[in-house]
Each structure stands twice: as structure tokens, then as C-alpha cells.
Amino acid sequence: xxxxxxxxxxxxxxxxxxxxxxxxxxxxxxxxxxxxxxxxxxxxxxxxxxxxxxxxxxxxxxxxxxxxxxxxxxxxxxxxxxxxxxxxxxxxxxxxxxxxxxxxxxxxxxxxxxxxxxxxxxxxxxxxxxxxxxxxxxxxxxxxxxxxxxxxxxxxxxxxxxxxxxxxxxxxxxxxxxxxxxxxxxxxxxxxxxxxxxxxxxxxxxxxxxxxxxxxxxxxxxxxxxxxxxxxxxxxxxxxxxxxxxxxxxxxxxxxxxxxxxxxxxxxxxxxxxxxxxx
Numbered sequence: 001x002x003x004x005x006x007x008x009x010x011x012x013x014x015x016x017x018x019x020x021x022x023x024x025x026x027x028x029x030x031x032x033x034x035x036x037x038x039x040x041x042x043x044x045x046x047x048x049x050x051x052x053x054x055x056x057x058x059x060x061x062x063x064x065x066x067x068x069x070x071x072x073x074x075x076x077x078x079x080x081x082x083x084x085x086x087x088x089x090x091x092x093x094x095x096x097x098x099x100x101x102x103x104x105x106x107x108x109x110x111x112x113x114x115x116x117x118x119x120x121x122x123x124x125x126x127x128x129x130x131x132x133x134x135x136x137x138x139x140x141x142x143x144x145x146x147x148x149x150x151x152x153x154x155x156x157x158x159x160x161x162x163x164x165x166x167x168x169x170x171x172x173x174x175x176x177x178x179x180x181x182x183x184x185x186x187x188x189x190x191x192x193x194x195x196x197x198x199x200x201x202x203x204x205x206x207x208x209x210x211x212x213x214x215x216x217x218x219x220x221x222x223x224x225x226x227x228x229x230x231x232x233x234x235x236x237x238x239x240x241x242x243x244x245x246x247x248x249x250x251x252x253x254x255x256x257x258x259x260x261x262x263x264x265x266x267x268x269x270x271x272x273x274x275x276x277x278x279x
Contacts (some may be wrong), residue, residue, distance in 0.1 A: 104137025167248025168268030
């Protein structure tokens with residue numbers, strides 16, 4: 001398997017630079033085609049306007065969304081004009097409640113979706129909807145690229161967050177093209193259960209399977225010495241000078257993650273290096 005079609009969804013040119021840089025670098029490295037979806041968002045909420053105003057409000061919001069999409073399309077074409085990769089740019093308009101449908105359909109026919117963080121300042125709810133649509137409706141891996149990171153070298157030293165879950169295994173399988181090309185892949189196990197199926201050799205079977213795939217792999221077993229798993233992972237990434245994390249996404253329901261938090265949400269909020277996720 002190789003990544004031959006990459007997709008990135010842009011809703012704001014000002015915050016899109018890191019994800020565009022990463023998408024271009026990966027497209028060049030993988031000899032892949034890069035699709036850029038420029039999305040203008042219609043944020044009208046029909047039920048909140050007085051009778052008779054809805055049509056005027058909707059038309060005004062639609063016109064603004066179309067203008068935003070066309071402006072994004074021009075900016076992305078200008079950004080890609082000098083690049084030595086194959087690319088296409090498309091402008092679309094979506095209502096805030098229909099983003100999952102639009103993004104999910106486009107993501108279905110990509111091998112990898114490259115996005116910026118869905119949470120944080122200047123991040124609208126449309127980014128969270130687009131990321132979740134790619135993971136759930138598109139069933140493709142998503143690479144989240146933080147705003148402040150060096151995208152010149154991605155996936156040279158990779159940390160795998162291994163907890164024996166189906167989501168983690170799915171992410172690892174879908175990350176294989178990057179894992180095979182990495183200089184080193186570190187299977188990181190945090191507080192393995194004393195009576196679990198891997199109690200005598202945490203990460204051992206996964207290590208063997210990856211080695212047979214041609215991956216240069218090692219195993220790190222860490223104690224949970226900080227309140228959250230994501231904190232331990234981020235510290236390990238810094239200590240090992242890793243430049244990417246591979247992990248499963250949303251082992252709990254998205255509602256529970258949003259309300260109570262979880263490793264997925266915390267990682268996306270705090271990650272200092274790109275995170276490749278799959279569900």
C-alpha cells in the first residue's frame with residue numbers, strides 16, 4: 001500500500017500554512033496527487049431568525065461563503081503554482097450542519113487526509129466536523145499538523161501509542177507507508193495491564209509483525225507518572241526527539257470525548273508534532 005491521493009481541507013488561509021506545507025512535502029515524497037478542498041462555510045441557523053428574515057439572511061450568508069471559497073481557491077492555487085507535484089484545487093460551499101457529508105464524501109476517495117488542529121484559538125467547529133468526517137464517514141487516516149512544527153522532515157522517528165485497541169491497530173496498518181520509510185519506530189506502551197494478553201511481553205507481537213514488514217522498531221514501556229496519557233506521550237516524544245505520533249482515535253464515544261475529555265482530544269489540543277490517527 002502507498003499513499004497516492006492526499007486530501008487537505010482548508011477553511012482559513014491564515015491558519016492553513018502548516019498543513020499545506022506538510023501535504024506538499026508528503027505528496028512529493030510519496031509521488032502522490034494532492035487534492036485541496038477550499039470550503040466556504042454558511043453558518044446560518046435558520047431557527048434563530050424572525051419570520052420573513054430567513055431568506056434574506058440565508059442568501060447573504062451564502063454569498064459570503066461563496067466569496068470565501070473563491071478567495072481560498074485563488075490563494076491555494078497561488079500557493080501551489082510553483083510546486084513540482086500533481087495537484088488540484090476545488091472550491092465548495094457547505095452549511096455548518098452539512099460539513100460532515102461534504103468532507104466525508106471527499107475523504108472516502110483519499111488515502112490520507114492532512115489537516116490542522118481542530119481545537120484551539122481561531123479554530124471553528126467546521127474543522128472538528130471535517131476531521132471527524134474523514135475518520136468516520138471517510139474511513140481514512142488523518143494526519144493532524146500542529147501550527148508550530150517543522151514539516152520538512154515528517155515521520156523519520158515515529159512514536160506509536162500502543163494500547164492493544166482496535167483503533168490503535170487500525171492506525172498502525174494505515175500508517176505503514178510512513179512507518180516503513182522511518183529511520184526508527186518506537187512502540188510506546190504506558191502502564192500495560194498486569195493480567196492483559198501481552199503481560200509477559202508488552203508490544204512484542206506488534207514489534208515482530210512490524211519487523212517482518214521491514215520497519216525498524218523498538219519498544220518502550222513507560223509508567224503513567226503524569227495525570228494524563230497524552231502528557232506522558234508528549235514528554236516521551238520530546239525525550240526521544242520523535243517527529244510524529246501514530247495513535248487510534250476516539251476509543252470512547254465522541255460525545256464522551258467532547259464532554260469529559262480523552263486521550264484523543266487532549267493529544268490534539270497539546271501535540272507538538274504531527275499526529276496520524278485512524279478509527
